[in-house]
Amino acid sequence: MSVKTEEMVLNMGPQHPSTHGVLRLELTLDGEIITKVVPHIGYLHRCFEKHCEVMTYPQVIPYTDRMDYLAAMGNEFGYVIGVEKLLGIQVPERVEYIRVIMAELQRIASHLVAIGTYGADIGAFTPFLYCFRDRERILNLFEITCGARLLYNYIWIGGLSHDLHPDFIRLTKEFIREFKPNLKELNNILTYNKIFIDRTANVGILPLETAINFGITGPMLRASGLRWDLRKDDTYSVYNKFDFEIPVGKGKMGTVGDSWDRYYVRVLEMEESIKIIEQAIAQLPDGDVTSAIPKKIKPPVGHIYSRVENPRGELGYFIISDGSTSPFRVKVRAPSFVNLQIMDELCRGHLVADVIAILGSVDIVLGEVDR
Amino acid sequence: MGLLDKEFSENNILITTTENLFNWARLSSLWQVGFGLACCAIEMMATSASHYDFDRFGVIPRPSPRQSDVIIVSGTVTLKMALRVKRLYEQMPDPKYVISMGSCSNCGGPYWEHGYHVLKGVDRVIPVDVYVPGCPPRPEALLEGLLKLQEKIRYESITKKNNEIV
Amino acid sequence: MKSFEEISELLKNNFSDIHFEFHPEAKFEPYILVPANKIDTVCLFLRDNNELYFDSLINLSAVDDFNGNKIKDDKGNEIMQGGTMSIYYHMESIKFRHKLLIKVILDRDNPSVNSVTSIWNCANWHEREAFDLFGINFNNHPDLRRILMPYDWEFGHPLRKDYQNPEFYQGMKVPY
Numbered sequence: 123m124s125v126k127t128e129e130m131v132l133n134m135g136p137q138h139p140s141t142h143g144v145l146r147l148e149l150t151l152d153g154e155i156i157t158k159v160v161p162h163i164g165y166l167h168r169c170f171e172k173h174c175e176v177m178t179y180p181q182v183i184p185y186t187d188r189m190d191y192l193a194a195m196g197n198e199f200g201y202v203i204g205v206e207k208l209l210g211i212q213v214p215e216r217v218e219y220i221r222v223i224m225a226e227l228q229r230i231a232s233h234l235v236a237i238g239t240y241g242a243d244i245g246a247f248t249p250f251l252y253c254f255r256d257r258e259r260i261l262n263l264f265e266i267t268c269g270a271r272l273l274y275n276y277i278w279i280g281g282l283s284h285d286l287h288p289d290f291i292r293l294t295k296e297f298i299r300e301f302k303p304n305l306k307e308l309n310n311i312l313t314y315n316k317i318f319i320d321r322t323a324n325v326g327i328l329p330l331e332t333a334i335n336f337g338i339t340g341p342m343l344r345a346s347g348l349r350w351d352l353r354k355d356d357t358y359s360v361y362n363k364f365d366f367e368i369p370v371g372k373g374k375m376g377t378v379g380d381s382w383d384r385y386y387v388r389v390l391e392m393e394e395s396i397k398i399i400e401q402a403i404a405q406l407p408d409g410d411v412t413s414a415i416p417k418k419i420k421p422p423v424g425h426i427y428s429r430v431e432n433p434r435g436e437l438g439y440f441i442i443s444d445g446s447t448s449p450f451r452v453k454v455r456a457p458s459f460v461n462l463q464i465m466d467e468l469c470r471g472h473l474v475a476d477v478i479a480i481l482g483s484v485d486i487v488l489g490e491v492d493r
Numbered sequence: 494m495g496l497l498d499k500e501f502s503e504n505n506i507l508i509t510t511t512e513n514l515f516n517w518a519r520l521s522s523l524w525q526v527g528f529g530l531a532c533c534a535i536e537m538m539a540t541s542a543s544h545y546d547f548d549r550f551g552v553i554p555r556p557s558p559r560q561s562d563v564i565i566v567s568g569t570v571t572l573k574m575a576l577r578v579k580r581l582y583e584q585m586p587d588p589k590y591v592i593s594m595g596s597c598s599n600c601g602g603p604y605w606e607h608g609y610h611v612l613k614g615v616d617r618v619i620p621v622d623v624y625v626p627g628c629p630p631r632p633e634a635l636l637e638g639l640l641k642l643q644e645k646i647r648y649e650s651i652t653k654k655n656n657e658i659v
Numbered sequence: 660m661k662s663f664e665e666i667s668e669l670l671k672n673n674f675s676d677i678h679f680e681f682h683p684e685a686k687f688e689p690y691i692l693v694p695a696n697k698i699d700t701v702c703l704f705l706r707d708n709n710e711l712y713f714d715s716l717i718n719l720s721a722v723d724d725f726n727g728n729k730i731k732d733d734k735g736n737e738i739m740q741g742g743t744m745s746i747y748y749h750m751e752s753i754k755f756r757h758k759l760l761i762k763v764i765l766d767r768d769n770p771s772v773n774s775v776t777s778i779w780n781c782a783n784w785h786e787r788e789a790f791d792l793f794g795i796n797f798n799n800h801p802d803l804r805r806i807l808m809p810y811d812w813e814f815g816h817p818l819r820k821d822y823q824n825p826e827f828y829q830g831m832k833v834p835y
Contacts, residue, residue, distance in 0.1 A: 136577050139527050139556040143534070144574060164807040165574040166531055169608045171792075171818060176607055184603065191532035207687060235535070254542035261539075272532060272629055334715050334753060337781030350753060426687040427718065427749055427760070440720050440747065453720035463784050489531055492807060572828050573809045605835050609817050609824050610808065613835045 127152060132474070136165050140243045140478050143488030147465070149477065156477065159469045161462055166492040174452040179205055179419045180279055182449070187273040189454065190490040192235050195221075195228040196432040198277040201452075203358060204428030204439045205279050208421035216409035217281050218360045223294075223402045224264075224276065225430075226395040230301075231260045232433040233388045240385060240482040241312050244321055249312045256304055259297050266290065280415035291403055298396055305392065313389060322385060323376030326468040326480035330379070336467075337460045340435025341387045342484065345371035346379035352431035364401045366394045381483035388485075391433075420447055434458055434485055454493055458486040512651055519562070519588065520643040522551040526561040528581065530568025533595035536629040537567045545632035550639060558584045563642070565635075566619075569597035569604065570612045582619045590646070592638055593621045596628040603628070660757045663689045666711065673704060690747075690760040698763055699773040702748070705759070706778055711752065713759065716779040718749040721789035725820045727767055738821045742767040744793060748775070765795065774800040792818040 134147040141147070144165035150158040170189060174182050186201045187194040199221060206213065238253030261271045266287045268276040276283050312318055328338070330346045343350055351368045353361040369390035371383030421443040429438040435457025444450040461484055468480050497507075529537055541547040541554060555561045558581050570578055582591070593615050596602035601613030615621065622645060625638035661669075667681045670691070680692035693701050705713045727742025748761040765772055774797040775782045786797045787806040794816040797803055805812065814825040824833055 136574060137526075137528055137558075137581055139554070144530055164805075164809070165571060165577075166569060167571055167573070167610045167807040168531075168569055168604050169610055169817070172609065173604070173607050175820075188532055188603070191535060251543045254539060255544065258539070258542075258544045271631065272535060335780050337716055337779065348753070355756070422686075424686050425747075429717075436717070438718055438749075440718060440749070442722060451720075451722050453718070453722075455718040459784065460781055463780070572831060572833070575831055576829065601835060609822070609833070612831060617831055 129157060134477070141481065142239065142486055145462075145481075145486070145488055145491075147477065147481075149469075149474065151474065154473050156469050156472055156474065159466045159477070161465055163459075163462070163488070163491050166488045168489075168493065170454065170493040171452055174449050176448060178447045179421075179449065182452070183278065184273070184275045187275060188489060189456065189493055190432065190434065190437070190458070190487050191272060192487055193228050193232040193433045194273050195224045195277065196430055196437060198274070199225055199359075200428055200430040200432070200437045201439050201441075202277050202279050203430065204426050204441045205419070205421065207428060208424060208426055208441065208443055209279070209416065209419065211280055211414055211416065213281055213414050214409040214411065215360070215407050217411050217414070219402050219406050220282060220286060220411065221277060222359055222361065222364075223399055223406075224267075226398045226402075227260055227263060227294075229395050229433045230392050231257050233392050234260075236388055236433070236482075236485045237308070237312070237385065240485075241318070243478050243482045244318060246312060246315070246318065249308060252304070252308060252311075256301060259300075263290065263293060263297065266293070278415060279419055281413065282411045285411045291406075294399065294403065298400065301396065305389070309389065313386065319375050319382060321475075322381040322479050322483070325376075325381045325472060325476050326483065327377050328379040328464065328468060332467060333379075333464075336464050338435070338464060340432070340457055340461070341391065342384055342435070342461055342464075344369065345383040345387045347371055352429060352436055356429070358428075358430060361398075363405070364398050366397050369394065381479050384483040384485075388433075418447075420445065429455070432457060434487065434490070435461060456490040456493060458484075458488075458490045459493075462486055462491055512649075515651060516647050516649055520646040523563045523590070523639075523642070524555050524561045525552055525563045525565050526558045526581070526585070527554040527556060528564055528566060528578075530566070530570065530574070531595075531597065533567035533597070533629045536632060537565060537594065537635065540632040540635050545636065547636075547639075550636075550643075552639065558582075559586065561585060562588065563590045563592060565592045565594050566598045566615045566621075567594040569602060570615045570618075571610050572612055573610070575612045575615075575618050578615065579618045590623075590642055591615075591619055591621045592623045592625060592642060594625045594635060594638065595630060596626060599624050599626060660755050661711065662757075663759075666757070666759060667691065669708070669711065670701070670704075673708075674701065677701070688760050690762050692762050692764065695763050695765055695772045698748075698761075699775055699778065701761070702750075702775050702778050705750065710755075711757075712754050713750040713752045715751050715753055716748065716775070716781045717751050717758075718747070719775075719782055719785035719789070720747045721745070721793045721795055721818075722747065723793060723819050724767070736821075736823050740768065744770050744795065746772065746789065746795070750779075769796075770794065771796040771798060773798050776800055792816055794819070 130151045132149045136144040136146045146162040148160040186197040234253040234257045238250040241249035268274050328346050333346045349368050349370050369387050375382045423445045425442040427440045438455035440453040442451040598615040604611040623638050623642045627634050677697050683689040722745045724743045727739045732738050744765045744767050746763045751758045789795045791805040
């Protein structure tokens with residue numbers, strides 16, 4: 123005797139405590155096993171590309187901040203590198219080093235949010251508070267430099283808006299000294315916690331061939347076993363002067379490319395960022411950060427694609443200039459937009475609770491997905 | 494009980510008005526529905542974290558609108574999302590309050606001029622009690638907005654209707 | 660790692676019937692212009708050839724060139740007739756570390772091109788976004804519908820340069 127079952131459609135709506143923003147997932151279930159996932163996006167579409175066509179080149183920078191609001195320095199960095207290549211200007215070395223320090227501090231802050239909210243989704247609330255406590259110290263560093271905690275408008279075309287505060291180096295060294303034991307503490311309470319491992323190991327396994335075909339980049343690709351990082355493979359700014367490793371997923375707790383690997387790659391990346399910051403502070407040259415900022419920004423006709431390694435993946439800007447003071451077209455290749463397509467492949471055959479674990483390990487930011 | 498804790502040695506009678514008592518109870522435990530849309534949601538999360546604690550004012554995040562009193566609309570409301578915000582607001586039981594956090598939900602924010610998909614202010618779909626400006630507002634600004642809402646509730650009347658629903 | 664000239668040679672030798680236009684002089688990024696109806700055969704060759712092996716599509720952008728005739732329609736608004744739209748494909752080979760940019764030019768009044776989703780799955784949502792915001796039709800796409808705008812948005816395609824905002828959408832006033 124066979125039992126006839128029907129498939130049910132369940133809506134994980136735009137308002138949900140665990141979807142990291144306004145994302146709607148339409149799940150088709152057979153019992154409790156998922157057969158299909160359809161993501162619906164566009165609930166935060168803020169018309170960034172239309173604004174770029176009417177604003178001038180420097181006026182676009184605050185809008186780029188607001189796309190991936192957890193890694194705002196990286197967004198500005200990518201756009202400014204593209205425009206500087208179009209204009210053909212060379213920035214002073216001090217500017218390059220400070221940009222790298224800010225980008226790496228931002229990477230640590232962004233990974234702290236990713237890890238903290240991932241723990242909160244799985245059910246562990248305390249790591250969330252610990253991560254935010256450390257993140258407040260990084261935001262203090264940003265605040266004394268440029269005045270803002272979350273959305274900075276700091277990296278300008280041709281330089282920076284302010285030089286470093288006189289206390290910045292001392293406070294950063296203090297922060298690094300106090301952050302290293304906190305990372306060990308985080309590993310003890312979350313990374314090697316048996317419940318966490320049971321919920322994330324062998325869940326959402328991503329094979330490498332599928333990842334490359336779907337265009338996945340960032341920690342997700344590295345967790346599937348490929349050592350691909352734009353800071354080393356298509357190097358920009360002064361990253362070639364630093365000595366750091368690229369962490370790769372090894373399948374320590376389960377299979378290579380599962381959710382635990384994706385999470386652990388982020389923890390290891392924070393350690394590498396600390397190394398880069400220490401080296402950058404030691405090598406920081408003197409100079410004037412505003413000397414190369416041009417008075418009038420009018421690039422020649424042409425197009426360029428510039429990309430940076432953001433905490434979520436490869437962020438690319440395709441800028442087309444027609445010779446006037448505003449861009450003709452700016453297309454943003456957002457990492458979360460491309461990474462989110464993989465949800466259907468990853469979730470098939472898992473249970474409903476695993477969808478949350480998988481979505482947290484993909485680490486999306488809806489501002490970037492919808493732009 | 495605070496000021497009156499163990500102050501008297503015999504049994505006593507406290508006299509107050511029902512309005513004062515109800516308003517004091519309502520403002521001391523405003524449960525919010527977790528409704529973060531964009532960048533302001535991160536500042537709201539930072540306000541709930543341990544540095545600028547939200548919990549000491551009695552505000553805890555609840556996942557469902559049916560169990561909450563206040564909705565903090567933090568972030569840009571787009572046209573696609575506006576209908577869902579309205580539905581969430583209608584699902585909350587009375588008495589309910591709305592705090593509009595951030596420049597985007599006050600008036601459209603930096604996207605006011607060329608945003609074809611942005612709703613210029615959440616007060617076009619739901620009635621708002623307190624507006625908190627900033628882009629994003631600092632956690633202290635959000636706490637100030639909460640205190641203003643508490644003040645507004647303190648002087649509310651349960652019999653006379655003095656605020657109009659648009 | 661192959662240079663732009665070597666890739667151009669390989670393409671010319673393998674597709675003698677297709678008319679390519681090579682632009683190595685473009686200042687920042689040299690590109691190849693491919694006719695619109697042959698893009699999927701060219702892309703399949705680029706992905707599967709052993710010396711090129713472009714296994715990853717980085718980006719697919721649609722651009723409204725806005726180079727037609729400006730006329731006034733019946734409501735007095737300025738719209739454009741004629742002209743072209745372009746699509747730019749950026750692809751990369753992770754194994755050999757070379758990159759390539761391919762451009763396709765379409766007719767603005769009725770833009771239509773073959774989809775490359777069967778070659779790279781990454782193109783799925785990029786093409787849906789180009790359809791949503793520009794109105795470009797992709798043949799053989801598995802699921803072509805709007806992605807960022809609401810599903811019942813009937814006021815056109817917003818990123819075209821002559822797009823006009825509606826006054827009301829479902830009872831809500833759209834302009835400021």
